[in-house]
Amino acid sequence: MKSNQELIKLTNKYVAKNYGRYPIGLVRGKGTAVWDASGKKYIDFVAGLAVNNLGHCPPTVVKAIRKQAGKLLHVSNLYHIEPQSQLASELTRLTFADKFFFCNSGTEANEAAIKLARRWFYDNGQPKRFEIITMRDSFHGRTMASLSATAQKKIHTGFTPLLPGFKYVPFNNIAAFKKALTKKICAVLIEPVQGEGGVNLAQETYLKSLRKICNEKGILLIFDEIQTGFGRTGSLFAYERYKIKPDIITLAKALGGGIAIGAMGSTNKIIESFSPGTHGATFGGNPLACAASLASLKNLTKKGFLQKASSQGDYFLKQLYCLKEKFSIIREVRGVGLMLAVELDQPGANVVTDCMEEGLLINCIQQNTIRFLPPLIIKRKEIDLLITTLSKIFTKMQQ
Ligand SMILES: *Cc1c(COP(=O)(O)O)cnc(C)c1O
Secondary structure: OOOHHHHHHHHHHHOOOOOOOOOOOEEEEEEOEEEEOOOOEEEEOOHHHHOOOOOEOOHHHHHHHHHHHOOOOOOOOOOOOHHHHHHHHHHHHHOOOOEEEEEOOHHHHHHHHHHHHHHHHHHOOOOOOOEEEEEEOOOOOOOHHHHHHOEOHHHHOOOOOOOOOEEEEOOOOHHHHHHHOOOOEEEEEEOOEEOOOOOEEOOHHHHHHHHHHHHHHOOEEEEEOOOOOOOOOOOOOHHHHHOOOOOEEEEOHHHHEOEOOEEEEEOHHHHOOOOOOOOOOOOOOOHHHHHHHHHHHHHHOOOOHHHHHHHHHHHHHHHHHHHHHHOOOEEEEEEEOOEEEEEEOOOOHHHHHHHHHOOEEOEEEOOOEEEEOOOOOOOHHHHHHHHHHHHHHHHHHHO
């Protein structure tokens, strides 16, 4: 096996440098922990960026993958695929949606939602109604339509011209939203809790107003739950917390229990516009990914699982508020469930590297914001260890 240093050298020589990587190579994972090439253990508060909600290598998911791998890996969507139909059936049972389309990533799920919204109005005799309102500081992915929907300059730089048909408004501002409405607007695309944008929570009144206006004007409400889905915010999906239903939902990240898969779901009336030949993805809904996803969903929906995760999140949040009382460098504490963040009055990059030294993986976004997305099986004593470590680091920073 290669050492951390050998692995870093190999990556730097042969892999495109579009990621800023930390100087460790991770080789093994189990539950809430991962190990690097030197054998050092880390408690993982990143969880593959909200992918490993059940922790690393959850036994039932691994078992399902092994079983499916020996049976059928791929056949294409020219045929019926049992794990795919089963997964769709399970997802419709768990959501407002009647049917699902499958792809392989979050950005693809959003591309599908954007295409479906446009196509639905086209099919209903309004081909010029194609504009989609999205939110400032949103994040919807890196392919051309999704990055055009993403209202963050740093994601756009050097990639213009963007895809036309997106209009950006400030988050949680209903007046600005109303002002942006024209006859061309076909949909609104929003994360109920913005992830990459800084863990910004939508206000309940805001989402309810959006729902109401969308109903009045016949606009489609699309929730990007790629990061908030699968228990991350304490309920299986964040929209349940707000007691409203979107018209379209996009899913990925934790959907596959660690395997790449994305999905877009909607009601029968709307998703009918995805008629034969309108859209597709070769690997979308392949047997392996769907088998993994089914096994993962079975765990997530076990009685008491999400309640436990939600109460760990409440405990975690409370501890972060205690830190805020003690340290003036903390500007704000935000989050819900196990999607939490601490905004500092200065860059947080050194907090990440200091934590890594101490065997804790965390993530920094928007320069000053430290984000915590642990597996939903995180233990109190692991949260306590992180809090103690942060406390030491912040003490040093305030001196
Ligand atoms: C990660 C993310 C995406 C993009 O998903 P990929 O699988 O990286 O394409 C889109 N929307 C949200 C809210 C995300 O967090």
